[in-house]
Amino acid sequence: MEIFSNGQWLPLTFAALMGLSMLIYAVLDGYDLGVGVLMRGAPDDEKDIMISSIGPFWDANETWLVLGVGLLLVAFPMAHGIILSSLYLPVALMLIGIILRGVAFDFRMKARAEHKHAWNFAFFFGSLMAAFSQGYMVGSYILGFDHSASGIAFSVLVGLCLVAAYCLIGSGWLIMKTQGGLQRKAVRWARLSLWGTVTGIGLISLTTPLASARIFDKWFAMPGLLYLAPVPIITGILLVMLEYILRKLPLENDRLCWAPFVTTIGIFVLCFVGLAYSFYPYIVPDQLKIVDAASAPESLMILLVGALIVLPCLIGYTFVAYRIFHGKATDLTYD
Amino acid sequence: MADLDPVMLSRIQFAANITFHILFPSITIALGWVLLFFKSRYNAVKDQKWMDAYFFWTKIFALCFALGVVSGITMSFQFGTNWPGFMETVGNIAGPLLGYEVLTAFFLEATFLGVMLFGFRRVPGWVHTLATFLVAFGTTLSAFWIIVLNSWMQTPDGFVMINGQAHATDWFKIIFNPSFPYRLIHMLLASGLTAAFLVAGISAYRWLRGDRTASVMAALKTGVFLGAILIPVQIFVGDLHGLNTLEHQPQKVAAMEGLWDTQAGAPLLLFALPDEKARENKYEIALPKMASLILTHDAQGTVRGLNDFEGNHPPVRPVFMSFRIMIGTGILMLVASWAAGISLLRRNDITRWQGWLLSVMAFSGWVATVAGWYVTEVGRQPWLVTGVLKTADAISPVPAPMIGISLTLYLLTYAFLMVAFISTIYYMARKAGQGGQPAPVSSTEAIVEAIEK
Numbered sequence: 162m163e164i165f166s167n168g169q170w171l172p173l174t175f176a177a178l179m180g181l182s183m184l185i186y187a188v189l190d191g192y193d194l195g196v197g198v199l200m201r202g203a204p205d206d207e208k209d210i211m212i213s214s215i216g217p218f219w220d221a222n223e224t225w226l227v228l229g230v231g232l233l234l235v236a237f238p239m240a241h242g243i244i245l246s247s248l249y250l251p252v253a254l255m256l257i258g259i260i261l262r263g264v265a266f267d268f269r270m271k272a273r274a275e276h277k278h279a280w281n282f283a284f285f286f287g288s289l290m291a292a293f294s295q296g297y298m299v300g301s302y303i304l305g306f307d308h309s310a311s312g313i314a315f316s317v318l319v320g321l322c323l324v325a326a327y328c329l330i331g332s333g334w335l336i337m338k339t340q341g342g343l344q345r346k347a348v349r350w351a352r353l354s355l356w357g358t359v360t361g362i363g364l365i366s367l368t369t370p371l372a373s374a375r376i377f378d379k380w381f382a383m384p385g386l387l388y389l390a391p392v393p394i395i396t397g398i399l400l401v402m403l404e405y406i407l408r409k410l411p412l413e414n415d416r417l418c419w420a421p422f423v424t425t426i427g428i429f430v431l432c433f434v435g436l437a438y439s440f441y442p443y444i445v446p447d448q449l450k451i452v453d454a455a456s457a458p459e460s461l462m463i464l465l466v467g468a469l470i471v472l473p474c475l476i477g478y479t480f481v482a483y484r485i486f487h488g489k490a491t492d493l494t495y496d
Numbered sequence: 497m498a499d500l501d502p503v504m505l506s507r508i509q510f511a512a513n514i515t516f517h518i519l520f521p522s523i524t525i526a527l528g529w530v531l532l533f534f535k536s537r538y539n540a541v542k543d544q545k546w547m548d549a550y551f552f553w554t555k556i557f558a559l560c561f562a563l564g565v566v567s568g569i570t571m572s573f574q575f576g577t578n579w580p581g582f583m584e585t586v587g588n589i590a591g592p593l594l595g596y597e598v599l600t601a602f603f604l605e606a607t608f609l610g611v612m613l614f615g616f617r618r619v620p621g622w623v624h625t626l627a628t629f630l631v632a633f634g635t636t637l638s639a640f641w642i643i644v645l646n647s648w649m650q651t652p653d654g655f656v657m658i659n660g661q662a663h664a665t666d667w668f669k670i671i672f673n674p675s676f677p678y679r680l681i682h683m684l685l686a687s688g689l690t691a692a693f694l695v696a697g698i699s700a701y702r703w704l705r706g707d708r709t710a711s712v713m714a715a716l717k718t719g720v721f722l723g724a725i726l727i728p729v730q731i732f733v734g735d736l737h738g739l740n741t742l743e744h745q746p747q748k749v750a751a752m753e754g755l756w757d758t759q760a761g762a763p764l765l766l767f768a769l770p771d772e773k774a775r776e777n778k779y780e781i782a783l784p785k786m787a788s789l790i791l792t793h794d795a796q797g798t799v800r801g802l803n804d805f806e807g808n809h810p811p812v813r814p815v816f817m818s819f820r821i822m823i824g825t826g827i828l829m830l831v832a833s834w835a836a837g838i839s840l841l842r843r844n845d846i847t848r849w850q851g852w853l854l855s856v857m858a859f860s861g862w863v864a865t866v867a868g869w870y871v872t873e874v875g876r877q878p879w880l881v882t883g884v885l886k887t888a889d890a891i892s893p894v895p896a897p898m899i900g901i902s903l904t905l906y907l908l909t910y911a912f913l914m915v916a917f918i919s920t921i922y923y924m925a926r927k928a929g930q931g932g933q934p935a936p937v938s939s940t941e942a943i944v945e946a947i948e949k
Binding site for chain 1: 555558559561562563565566567568569570572573575576577578580581583584587588589591592594595596598599600602603604606607608609610611613614615618619661663664667892893894898901902905906909913916920923924
């Protein structure tokens with residue numbers, strides 16, 4: 162194994178861990194941001210149920226973002242500086258969005274009743290702002306931080322599509338965690354947001370190879386094309402399957418209520434694999450390679466030891482928490 | 497805006513973010529343990545008042561925790577957006593420390609907070625107590641790692657510089673760097689005092705409004721006694737911390753004391769207005785020889801002055817003033833907690849003026865903690881990492897107007913949240929007094945049922 166002998170495995174391991182954290186973040190905070198955006202379309206009593214479906218989880222979900230950015234910061238300080246200073250304003254907007262929704266979650270249950278509407282709006286608007294800014298950043302990253310008008314337009318489009326994708330996974334979560342009228346409503350939301358998601362996937366799949374000759378060659382040169390063909394093909398199958406299931410839901414005895422959520426996770430994973438493949442071995446597209454951006458090996462090593470001990474525990478107790486709060490969401494009380 | 501200095505704007509932004517952030521951990525680190533105390537008292541004596549206190553303070557804890565988490569996320573991005581030079585120079589050391597904080601502490605507290613807040617009916621009683629413990633433990637562990645990093649920035653050790661980058665040579669020395677033990681204990685006690693005065697102050701507010709149920713009195717006593725016990729310990733530890741600073745960062749102590757010339761038998765300034773241009777103090781009120789006595793434990797001891805460090809010492813006035821605000825607040829805390837503590841011991845109640853004093857001082861822990869952090873952080877300037885990296889050299893190339901926009905947005909958000917936070921806490925205190933809650937949770941059957949599950 163060439164990778165092991167030349168010492169590059171350590172930065173690559175960290176890149177993989179960072180990617181994994183970002184993916185888990187997109188899935189987990191994706192559904193609760195999505196629920197936040199969808200809350201705009203629900204009456205007050207349903208809003209309470211929607212909130213209680215994500216109540217015990219959102220704190221830990223957001224921590225994956227801190228871990229992902231933390232790993233970027235810790236393992237690739239050069240890249241962290243370039244990426245975050247290029248994305249200065251969207252990062253600031255995302256953070257303010259996250260602040261607003263995070264606190265609105267608590268305030269809406271505790272503040273005066275007449276302020277509850279305002280906090281509900283803050284929760285919706287903060288979720289929207291965070292989701293949109295994240296999509297904008299993905300778009301800007303794909304184009305290597307192109308600040309021209311067309312670059313900005315593309316990033317805005319990706320931003321809107323990511324909002325749709327989060328709404329899709331958020332609706333999937335609600336279909337799984339709720340029942341009755343709200344569940345039926347969530348099925349409708351899912352079908353609408355599926356279209357936005359498909360647009361986004363199409364847009365990125367077309368733009369990425371066109372914007373970079375290197376990525377074009379990676380995808381369309383010969384043995385690569387064969388290995389990679391399953392990624393778009395399975396994604397396509399999952400999308401069609403999702404639309405099919407959504408048309409049938411809800412079924413008797415709530416059968417398959419988990420299917421949209423799980424299928425959407427599959428789609429997220431495949432999109433992530435496609436993006437990761439396109440950009441490897443670069444951490445800043447076409448500018449800085451993973452290996453060149455890494456911290457000193459002795460520092461990475463000490464962190465890796467900790468990460469390998471802690472990550473299994475962390476995933477373990479995350480499962481415990483999901484186990485404790487499994488089943489349909491009810492009204493949230495502090496008891 | 498364009499002619500504003502990006503270094504100054506970035507510093508103001510970082511100061512604003514971290515000041516807002518520290519307010520909430522300084523409550524939650526200790527309030528977590530206070531909650532565990534309430535829960536354990538209930539487990540031991542099965543008196544409903546402890547559970548009522550637990551539920552009321554859990555809600556405030558949740559609010560503080562949410563504010564702490566979201567403002568903490570902001571911090572992890574600031575390094576890259578505004579201070580890329582920091583990680584580029586000392587990333588090999590700061591990185592693993594921050595990484596361990598997220599891995600060992602952040603997830604632990606965030607995950608079990610869900611169980612602690614919403615799991616009372618869903619898990620057996622012991623699991624709920626365990627979750628409460630893990631949240632308290634997680635917040636404290638989080639403080640441990642952050643204080644390690646901050647102390648290392650103040651008094652770096654256990655590294656070598658290779659090509660302008662710090663490389664770790666001895667992790668034990670990095671973690672247990674010279675100022676770390678003092679700073680950690682000083683901060684944990686500060687958090688204890690912040691939580692103690694918050695609990696005592698909000699309980700006193702309820703007491704003043706005639707809400708004197710057993711649970712209010714139990715929380716009031718917990719807060720007052722905790723404060724009365726911790727404040728003398730804090731004064732003692734603070735003095736040790738000062739002596740440690742004198743050894744490793746004498747220029748910071750000189751600024752704290754407002755001492756310009758090196759002298760034997762240096763006076764203690766109760767008040768003054770340091771003037772950095774003229775390099776002298778105005779309106780001094782001084783106690784002769786006291787500073788030497790405190791710092792060297794000898795009335796004739798020599799204390800080094802700022803003029804020994806000209807061009808390499810922190811701005812004097814903010815350090816000098818913040819230090820006096822911290823000490824003044826500490827003395828008020830001593831008076832308030834001891835007066836109320838003595839009344840509680842003698843008559844099992846407080847007097848009206850003590851109620852007023854405690855309720856006015858509900859957020860005094862914030863004042864002292866923030867002032868203390870300003871002393872130590874401004875006191876480190878012009879260095880970001882003492883002797884290794886200057887603050888001005890870590891700045892990002894982001895233009896000043898952009899920083900101006902983000903700073904304005906942050907300031908507006910924080911001001912709004914501060915008003916919302918404080919008014920909501922008082923609203924919750926009033927509502928709790930009207931018997932509106934904790935109705936759904938205080939029915940004894942539900943709790944017994946949950947405990948015995």
